[in-house]
Amino acid sequence: MTMSEFLLLLTPLLPLLLAAPWLRRFIPGAIYVAILPSLLLLLFAEKSVLELSWLLLGSGLGFAEQTPLLLSMALLLWLPAAFFLSTQLQRSDGALSSEIINQRYSTFFLLTLSGYLAAILAIDVIGFFTFSTLMGYSFYGLLINGGGDSAKRAGLVYLCFLIIADLLLFEAALIAVVATDNLSFSAVRDANLSIDVVRTAKLNFAAVHTALPTSDYSSLYLSMVVLGFALKAGFWPVYFWLPLAFRAAAPPIALLIGGVPVAIALLGILRWLPLGEITLPLAGRVVQFSGLAAVLFSLLYVLIRRELKTLPAQLTLMATGLFTVALGIGLSQPDLWQQYGHLAYFYIVFLSLALALLTATIAWRHDGKQSADKSMNPTEVRVMWVERGSARIVRRIRSLGMETLPRLRATSLATAQYYLHIPVWKKALKNAELILQRWSFAITLLVLLGIVFVLVVINKLLLN
């Protein structure tokens, strides 16, 4: 193993190890020490790839053309954040609860750092997905640790978006395998299967970029990737977690929002999509339009809501909107992306650092005090939003029905509203379960008969 390869491995591994609280006891200033390998990597590493065939389904880490730029961003972002965090930890009152919260801050900070650095160095789809997932869930911990109701609400919304985004990206990765024929599906279908055929080759970004432009699945893949990362980055119109997070996060954590979840999501788009190699004029125009709408929306947002703490969120919306416009242009005119696409990396770095600087300035002006908690209604958080939203819609229609339609129609709507409440369904399911238990023998035979009947019918149909 060369020194570059060793540093590639150590860069995400050290923060991951130091996330264990018992290990941190032996290493003073662990959150600074954890950043050290990335500095060494930046200074001494050469262009190289570390193959980790034993990891997951075969993965790897690489030091590529843009890595120095991204590592510089990481250092400029994480060092001040670590400084802010350690200052905050020193300020704690020494009570047991504060001590626990501090320990957790350090753990989640280091886990997020590990996932972040590994995502930057990832050379394949599964690796990037894994590391960004680690980063995302750890960042959720950072966001809500020690916070009040507003932090919990921000965390909840962020978590919902994260889960849906991960599901979409998981599906996109599956599509990438099919598109690249990475599992040699054709060989499998021809029954020439052997262990070696089924062994997954790595889903390298390069392989995905080569295969996707000619694949039938390219539009589906594009939609899933863009939507998945849009949820993670808080693009318009799926931005809801972003202002909540900026408002509720503790200052050292708010500093990281633009540079960690947002920047890695933008990086994900650049890495996962074969930009400059694929031409999708219609999709490109849709993406461009959505970017322009985002810019306009964020301008209105700035004018209407003059709240200093959400200013970074509004600017993030605007910046990601501009990024989306560029992405749309890249999709419809790949030759332009080939010429100017590399600037996107600079844009991500600039955006991360500018947002961090702005957040730090605001935090300094507010002296780290969180004022948003007071404005929250604590009982509101406990009601599920699905229930609340659907009930509100039905109530609105019902009142409309009362005024304009016969009484019968209004009563039906009232019944619909009743059935939209979750306890009703809970009760119904419980009763169904009881019936199943009491009549298990009869139901078993009945179902069996049903299954046999269906199978016989299917078989007859197949034979005909």
Place this chain on the structure above:
Amino acid sequence: MSGYYELPLLILASSMVPGLIIFMLPEEAVRTRITLNMSGALLKVILVGIVIWGLSNGQQYETRLPFLPGLELVLKADALSILFITLSTVLWLVTTVYAISYLENSPNRSRFFGFFSLCVTATIGIALAGNLITFVLFYELLTLTTYPLIVHRGTEEARRAGRSYLIHTMIGGALLLLGTVWLYSLTGTLEFTHRGFVAGLLPGHDTSLIIIFALLIAGLGVKAALVPFHSWLPQAMVAPAPVSALLHAVAVVKAGAFGIARVVYDVYGIKFASELGVTLPLAILAAITIIYGSVRALFQDDLKRRLAFSTVSQVSYITLGIALAGPIATIGGLVHLVHQGIMKITLFFCAGNLSETLGIHKVSEMDGVGRRMPLTMAAFTLGAFGMMGAPPLAGFISKWYLGLGALDAGQDWVILVLAGSSLLNAMYFLPILHRAWFREPVQEWPATNYLWHRETAWALLLPPLFTALLSLILGLLASLPYSTLEWARFITSLEYSP
């Protein structure tokens, strides 16, 4: 008869003999009981290790005993059985360590550990069965040996759960036996064969074969907790935590899922079953179970009950993988047979620790418990994330192959089922983690009185930590030789290669 005639019998005896001796021990003979339990479990690990080594070097292990005219009891170690035996053996060892500590002060320990050992003997018998009649015999033995474990506490609730279990499994057993006898009357053989012994043997008997398939699957589906045969499983969670671990991860539900694999692969053969049109309805039934189990889990406040419904859902991933009738889905299903067991046993061990140490039984009582029991909750966190299919844990590997398998088999709708299930998994696991780690405790926990201020007894703490670590390693190092994934690939290549 091969030169390695005795080894399958020895593997069975390594748990059966200690079990029978333990029945005769007085309650106070704690040390003798522990020694017998542990030596039996360790001996089984060694014997299984020898078999794995031998199989990979081309040896064959088969025992044949006369049973009925024209029928033999056959115990045979093959690639598929080794997958199940290894899981059961390793997890039995871990569960034994856990159970010894968990039941330290409870009555009727000799009875408990006696049946505990017999239960594992029956499971190993199921895994080693070389024909359908041997399988049925051990399958019924498993029913009878598990019943006393479920009613062990002797409460009215436990007896009710036991009754429900017995009724369900006896009906299942009867259906399985009926299917087996019918099949024997048609084919004259019940010997498990790669790519099935039914295929090509019975032209023109399609309707009979479909009915037999339905009978066999219904019989096995009871233990595999397929909807609507599942209701015994959530009821059985009244049993002590080690029994729950045994039911959900090592023995009972796994025996059902393993049986389905045997019927599809080695009785009918995957190609023939697919041509017969029986695999798609099975896949649909599995998909319904996956979603139904997850939805039901969502509404449970009782922690073990939530985990039980989660098992209903998760075990059907195995059936789904088998029923998709493609090599890649098969890999996913087989891998999940092992991965689900390891992740679910971790969760049940943790639930047991919470109940035994702090008296916590409900999710609503778990606020801030991560502060009092950080290692237990760390293990629980890994298990829960694994169940959700988050990378790099073991559950991710299963879902990855199931998803790819669905696309390969042209069953794109399965992707939606998997996505929906993952979402529901997140919805019922993440609130538990949030409560445990981020909420303030509502009550003062009892102070720790263990050596070095540990959160609980060593024997309760180490098993979940070990299995949680295992679920991480199995995901992280999935591509290493001899990993579950590699073994599943090997089995699949045997089943599908021309």
